[in-house]
Amino acid sequence: AKGAGRGTYAFFSADMQTDALEKLNLKHDLALAIDNDELCLHFQPKVNIQDDTLIGAEALVRWHHPTRGELAPGNFIPLAEESGQIVMIDRWVLEAVIRQLSDWIQAGIAPLPIALNLSLPMFQRPQFVDEVIYLLERYQVPAELLELEVTERVAMGDLDYTVSTLRALKQVGVSISIDDFGTGYSSLAYLYDFPIDTLKIDKAFVSDIPHNRKKQGIVSAIVSLSITMGLKTVAEGIETVDEKAYLRNLHCDFYQGYLFSRPVAADIFCTRYLKPSQS
Ligand code: C2E
Ligand code: CA
Ligand code: CA
Ligand code: CA
Numbered sequence: 001a002k003g004a005g006r007g008t009y010a011f012f013s014a015d016m017q018t019d020a021l022e023k024l025n026l027k028h029d030l031a032l033a034i035d036n037d038e039l040c041l042h043f044q045p046k047v048n049i050q051d052d053t054l055i056g057a058e059a060l061v062r063w064h065h066p067t068r069g070e071l072a073p074g075n076f077i078p079l080a081e082e083s084g085q086i087v088m089i090d091r092w093v094l095e096a097v098i099r100q101l102s103d104w105i106q107a108g109i110a111p112l113p114i115a116l117n118l119s120l121p122m123f124q125r126p127q128f129v130d131e132v133i134y135l136l137e138r139y140q141v142p143a144e145l146l147e148l149e150v151t152e153r154v155a156m157g158d159l160d161y162t163v164s165t166l167r168a169l170k171q172v173g174v175s176i177s178i179d180d181f182g183t184g185y186s187s188l189a190y191l192y193d194f195p196i197d198t199l200k201i202d203k204a205f206v207s208d209i210p211h212n213r214k215k216q217g218i219v220s221a222i223v224s225l226s227i228t229m230g231l232k233t234v235a236e237g238i239e240t241v242d243e244k245a246y247l248r249n250l251h252c253d254f255y256q257g258y259l260f261s262r263p264v265a266a267d268i269f270c271t272r273y274l275k276p277s278q279s
Contacts, residue, residue, distance in 0.1 A: 027083050029065065030076060034092050038064045041096055042263035043114070045273055046234060049248045049255045054273050056113035056147065058256060059097050060263045061089060081119060090122035095135055098146065100266055102139035109270060110277035115147035115177060120154045124161070129168045136172070143173030147198075150176065152184030155194065163193050170195040177234065182222060191229055199226050201252070203237025210242045216250075223250050 033039055043057040063071040080086040097116050104111040122128065136143050148169065155162050155178060166176055177198040182205055201222055209215045219235075226233045235247045238257030247255060264272070 023079060026076060026079055027085065030063075030080060030083075030085050030089075033063055033065075034088060036066075038066070039089065039092055039096075040064060040265070041093065041100065042265060043269040044256050044263035045261045045269070046115070046254050046256050047260050049235070049244065049252055052260065054112060055254055056115065057269060057273075058115045058117075058149070058263075059093060059100075060117075061093055077119075081121075084121065086119045087121050087125065090117075090119050091131070093117075094122075094131065098135045098139045098141050101141045101145050104270065104274065105141070105277075108277055109274050111145055111274065113145050113147050113175070115149050117149050117179065118154060120157060123150060123154050123165070124157065129165060129172075132169065132174060133172055144175075147175045147177060149179040149200065151179045152181065156184065156190065159190065159193070162190075163195075166195050180236075182218060188225070191225075191231075196231065198232045198234055200234045200236055203257075206235050206237050206243055206247065206257075207239070208243075210246045216246075219247070219252070220250050223252055227251070 040062050041059045042062055043059055045054055046056045046058060047054055061073055061077075063076055065071050077086065077089075080089055093116050097114050101111050101114060125131070132146070135141075136146065155166075169176060175197040176195065177200050178194075178196055179200050180202040181199040183202045199222060201219060205215045205219050205222075209219060223233055225231075232253045235243075235252045235255040236257065238244050238247065238255045238259045240259060244255065244257075244259055261272075
């Protein structure tokens with residue numbers, strides 16, 4: 001038994017070493033990813049839960065690694081958060097989204113609002129609001145087409161800073177969603193002070209909701225809270241017709257999920273869901 005134990009230990013330690021090495025390699029590769037043009041955006045439609053009309057999309061980053069193929073954010077965002085490289089990624093995403101909107105407008109396509117995800121260090125950059133304003137100006141994109149998703153964890157950092165930053169963004173015309181709502185700090189009081197537009201209900205509460213009383217209770221509480229506060233709700237990760245029907249009955253406004261569409265590349269999103277602009 002002792003031998004087996006030692007064997008197990010050796011196995012784990014070798015494994016952990018490979019892990020650490022692999023992380024180091026990925027971090028090194030990530031530093032080159034932007035210069036080598038390896039990041040790209042996929043777009044997941046956000047739709048009205050009543051009639052499936054498109055209201056916008058969420059931009060989600062992907063990494064075309066030279067040897068590992070396409071990596072989802074789960075494979076590199078946590079690493080990038082650890083190393084600080086997340087700011088570089090989020091800045092790339094911010095500009096890429098605004099550039100994409102501008103390209104659509106130039107091509108005579110009527111764009112829809114696009115949302116992007118903000119990490120804590122990105123949101124905390126003192127230059128953040130100025131960067132947003134500068135890029136919108138530079139690419140001649142109306143601020144109304146840009147939406148920012150911040151998690152409760154990001155928003156709950158320094159409350160005064162959050163309120164003034166969100167107000168500044170709101171004043172420019174950018175809209176704000178609280179992402180993964182219900183999974184983080186649950187102080188509801190801040191909702192009074194934050195100038196936000198939307199609560200995104202986390203997939204954890206959506207999955208299997210037709211058969212789970214507790215999730216039903218939580219989601220119906222979130223929706224009535226939103227109605228009282230004048231906020232819209234987006235349910236994320238809807239995969240089945242039953243989940244959708246249940247959330248529609250709870251008066252959720254919008255949804256995203258594999259049931260309607262997975263995140264897709266920009267050209268596919270454009271041909272499938274966008275229309276020529278009038279005139
Ligand atoms: P998130 O912001 O909660 O994004 C939703 C995630 O759920 C996306 O995963 C999306 O593909 C996935 N999803 C949507 N509908 C369904 C569904 O019906 N079923 C299932 N199983 N999944 C669904 P993705 O693209 O892998 O992104 C994961 C997370 O990585 C995001 O979670 C977000 O927190 C982070 N992320 C993605 N892009 C960025 C970025 O540009 N910057 C930062 N800071 N974080 C990002
Ligand atoms: Ca999000
Ligand atoms: Ca989310
Ligand atoms: Ca989520």
